[in-house]
Amino acid sequence: MESKRARLDRFLAKTLQIPRKQVRQLLLARRVAVDGACATDMDLQVDEFSLIALDEQPLQQQTPRYYMVHKPVGVVSATQDEQHATVLELLPPSLRAGLHIVGRLDLNTSGLVLLTNDSRWSAALMQPGAHVEKEYLVTLANPLTPEYAPAFAAGMYFGFEDITTAPAQLEIVSSHNARVLLTEGKYHQIKRMFGRFRNPVVALHRSRVGTLALDESLSPGQWRALEADEVVQASS
Ligand code: URA
Numbered sequence: 001m002e003s004k005r006a007r008l009d010r011f012l013a014k015t016l017q018i019p020r021k022q023v024r025q026l027l028l029a030r031r032v033a034v035d036g037a038c039a040t041d042m043d044l045q046v047d048e049f050s051l052i053a054l055d056e057q058p059l060q061q062q063t064p065r066y067y068m069v070h071k072p073v074g075v076v077s078a079t080q081d082e083q084h085a086t087v088l089e090l091l092p093p094s095l096r097a098g099l100h101i102v103g104r105l106d107l108n109t110s111g112l113v114l115l116t117n118d119s120r121w122s123a124a125l126m127q128p129g130a131h132v133e134k135e136y137l138v139t140l141a142n143p144l145t146p147e148y149a150p151a152f153a154a155g156m157y158f159g160f161e162d163i164t165t166a167p168a169q170l171e172i173v174s175s176h177n178a179r180v181l182l183t184e185g186k187y188h189q190i191k192r193m194f195g196r197f198r199n200p201v202v203a204l205h206r207s208r209v210g211t212l213a214l215d216e217s218l219s220p221g222q223w224r225a226l227e228a229d230e231v232v233q234a235s236s
Helices: 008-016 020-028 119-126 148-154 189-195 228-234
Strands: 032-034 052-054 057-060 066-071 100-102 109-116 134-140 169-174 177-182 201-209 223-225
Touching: 008 020, 008 032, 008 052, 008 057, 100 119, 109 119, 119 228, 134 189, 148 169, 177 189, 189 201
Parallel strands: 109 201
Antiparallel strands: 032 052, 052 057, 066 109, 066 223, 100 109, 134 177, 134 201, 169 177
């Protein structure tokens, strides 16, 4: 999700419907404040959550919002879909506007999905360099063997995209169950990694993204808002 960043002078010209020359005059007259500080630089970058005021009157006020959802199997990780219910539709209509998904899950995967309207936060969690750890609980058709963990740790080459997966941790929980930790999210990554062993994934569940564990009190289909400290910890 792209951040909606823009130059301050563009934002003011558009919002106030005035020419840039007049915007410059407002800035020079020190009548504009951004996040509580007087703003005179027209190149200053602002976004949808910047507190921008003219003569101490707010010009935009958007509250960032953050939710965790327990996605059930059969619900699609999209904001719109013609065939299936979407994770967004698990929230009441009044809360849906402006939200986007932070890290999708396949249709037949269950577990933790995050929704927010804060693109800076989602970028901090999901950008490739962030290496945020995702935990998955996997049920397999065939028994696991000791060869799996070293192969996951070494990384696997996927010729189609010409990539090698980053080191992943695999812990055998029982004969047909594993816990897998990934720091990236390639297309169908877990299913394809077990596919190397010709071992189909029967059930896949995401239980954690970074510091955020799926709240055990949430049944499939339920959601809750994140606490302020959860939001800060997740992206730091
Ligand atoms: N890996 C998969 O194969 N599917 C998911 O939904 C997530 C990780």
